[in-house]
Amino acid sequence: MPRLNHITIADFRNISLAELDFSPNVNCIVGGNGEGKTNLLDAIHYLSVAKSFLGLQDRYNIRYGCEAFSLCGHYTLESGLGTKIALRAGVAEKTLRRDDKPLKKLSSHIGLLPIVTVSPADGALVSEAGEERRRFANLVLAQTDAPYLAALQQYNKLLQQRNRLLKEDHPDEGLLEVLDVQMDACAAPIFEKRQELATLLSPVVAGYYARLSDGKENVQIRYRSDLQHGSLKELLERSRIRDLMLHYTGCGIQRDDFSFEMGGEPIRRCGSQGQQKTFLVALKFAQYELMKHRCSLPPTLLLDDVFDKLDLERTGRLIAMVAKEDFGQIFITDCNKSRLQPLVEEATADSAWFQAEGGRFTAL
Numbered sequence: 135m136p137r138l139n140h141i142t143i144a145d146f147r148n149i150s151l152a153e154l155d156f157s158p159n160v161n162c163i164v165g166g167n168g169e170g171k172t173n174l175l176d177a178i179h180y181l182s183v184a185k186s187f188l189g190l191q192d193r194y195n196i197r198y199g200c201e202a203f204s205l206c207g208h209y210t211l212e213s214g215l216g217t218k219i220a221l222r223a224g225v226a227e228k229t230l231r232r233d234d235k236p237l238k239k240l241s242s243h244i245g246l247l248p249i250v251t252v253s254p255a256d257g258a259l260v261s262e263a264g265e266e267r268r269r270f271a272n273l274v275l276a277q278t279d280a281p282y283l284a285a286l287q288q289y290n291k292l293l294q295q296r297n298r299l300l301k302e303d304h305p306d307e308g309l310l311e312v313l314d315v316q317m318d319a320c321a322a323p324i325f326e327k328r329q330e331l332a333t334l335l336s337p338v339v340a341g342y343y344a345r346l347s348d349g350k351e352n353v354q355i356r357y358r359s360d361l362q363h364g365s366l367k368e369l370l371e372r373s374r375i376r377d378l379m380l381h382y383t384g385c386g387i388q389r390d391d392f393s394f395e396m397g398g399e400p401i402r403r404c405g406s407q408g409q410q411k412t413f414l415v416a417l418k419f420a421q422y423e424l425m426k427h428r429c430s431l432p433p434t435l436l437l438d439d440v441f442d443k444l445d446l447e448r449t450g451r452l453i454a455m456v457a458k459e460d461f462g463q464i465f466i467t468d469c470n471k472s473r474l475q476p477l478v479e480e481a482t483a484d485s486a487w488f489q490a491e492g493g494r495f496t497a498l
Contacts, residue, residue: 135431135462136247138178139216140208145197147173148493155497157486158210160464162478164471164498165490171467172253174495175436178465181207181219182249182434183277184230184240189255189269192223201225209247212431219247241287245277248425248433252418252440259417260402260410264391271328271392274421278428282327289320293383301381310374318367321387325361332357332392335420342416346451353401353413356393360385415440415452422461432462439467441474453477 143152148170163171172188176195179187186195196203202224209217220231230237237243258266276283296313299305336355343353360369369385370377377384394401394413401413426432441449453474455461468474471487478485487498 135212136434137210137463138181138207138434139210141177141181142204142206143174143177144204145200146177146203146205147195147197149173149177150197150493152493152495154488154495155486156463156465157484158463159484160466160478160482161486161488162471162474163465163467163488163490163495164469164474166469169490170493170495171490172438173493174490175251175253175438175465175467177205178207178434179249179251179436180221181205182247183244183273184221184228187251187253187255187436192228193225196224211246219243241276241280241283244283245280245429248277248429248431249436250418250422250425250433251436251438252415253436253438254440256414256418257410259414260394260405264389267392267394268388268390270421271331271390274425275327275331277433278425279327282324285320285323289317289324289387292317292320293386293388297382300377300383305378307374314367314370317370317386318365321361321366324387325359325390328359328387328390329357331424334424335417338420338423339413339416342419343413345455346412346416347409351396351409353394353396353416355417356395357390358393359387359390361387411440419455426462434462435464437464437466439469441468441470449473450477450480453481 137158138156139158140153140155143149145151148168152174154174163174165171176186176188179185186192202222204220204222206218206220209219211217218231218233220234222229228240230240230243232243259270272286276286292313296310296317299309299313332355339355340353343351360366363369366386370383373385394417396405396409396413401410405413422433422435437452440452466474466478467490475487489496489498
């Protein structure tokens with residue numbers, strides 16, 4: 135399994151310069167709010183998928199007054215070989231290097247270092263619009279299925295072209311038909327793989343939720359898509375007049391959604407904060423299990439302040455679950471060391487501890 139042995143961070147948010155060596159098992163970062171704990175985890179996430187798990191654009195991650203940020207991670211891969219991943223991002227460009235060789239396409243890096251993140255930002259998966267849930271599904275599938283990522287990128291390019299064409303005063307309907315056929319070819323496998331993802335995740339999420347909550351509620355995931363009512367080509371033909379009037383594409387996989395439910399009702403309506411938090415943790419653990427199976431190795435797991443809305447009993451169950459041998463390298467942040475330390479020490483003897491303060495990190 136991939137292990138991050140050492141990281142160097144420069145000019146990333148409130149971190150001017152940091153170098154840390156990590157345990158191959160559990161790494162705990164403690165400190166108050168705003169001290170840099172989440173920034174460290176996001177730097178690790180960047181090295182895996184070349185983007186922030188907070189959804190921030192690169193330019194918003196550059197330390198104030200600087201032109202760019204840079205990250206460098208030294209890893210041991212599943213094969214036992216070492217590799218160095220270096221990323222530099224400025225306002226206008228981003229470069230990614232592996233063993234000092236630049237990668238022409240960032241997408242070619244996705245999947246080498248599979249990663250799963252659980253953070254307070256995940257609340258948007260329950261409370262916000264379908265875009266957040268689509269982004270979650272895309273991140274899972276992109277890390278485990280290269281053809282999916284290629285189809286999604288091509289579909290998005292074609293969708294932009296179609297929307298630009300629809301905004302013209304007299305769109306070429308012949309060209310619209312060509313785009314419809316091309317989009318249909320991309321949409322079909324995306325639809326099938328998203329549908330499969332929901333089918334696979336739902337029972338696993340229910341299982342993890344039961345373990346975390348002592349089996350008190352039933353949860354499930356439902357997938358909703360326009361393509362459940364016909365092929366995209368057929369749907370676009372039916373909506374052609376409307377699209378021409380509104381000047382944008384009104385149907386397609388860009389409207390897909392995943393419904394998170396408890397007892398048959400949307401969990402955002404009927405679930406308490408604790409129940410929603412438990413569901414999100416269960417969802418991410420199900421993601422972890424699926425990615426582990428598809429990648430044939432355990433992903434890195436980032437747990438960012440996930441214990442804030444969980445009681446001690448659920449927190450203890452969570453720590454016991456992640457400290458097992460079948461999990462990969464784990465990074466945990468928390469404001470309360472006295473709460474976290476006994477739980478971690480009970481679960482594993484192999485851990486490293488760091489204190490975060492003002493963007494600086496001290497090994498404990």
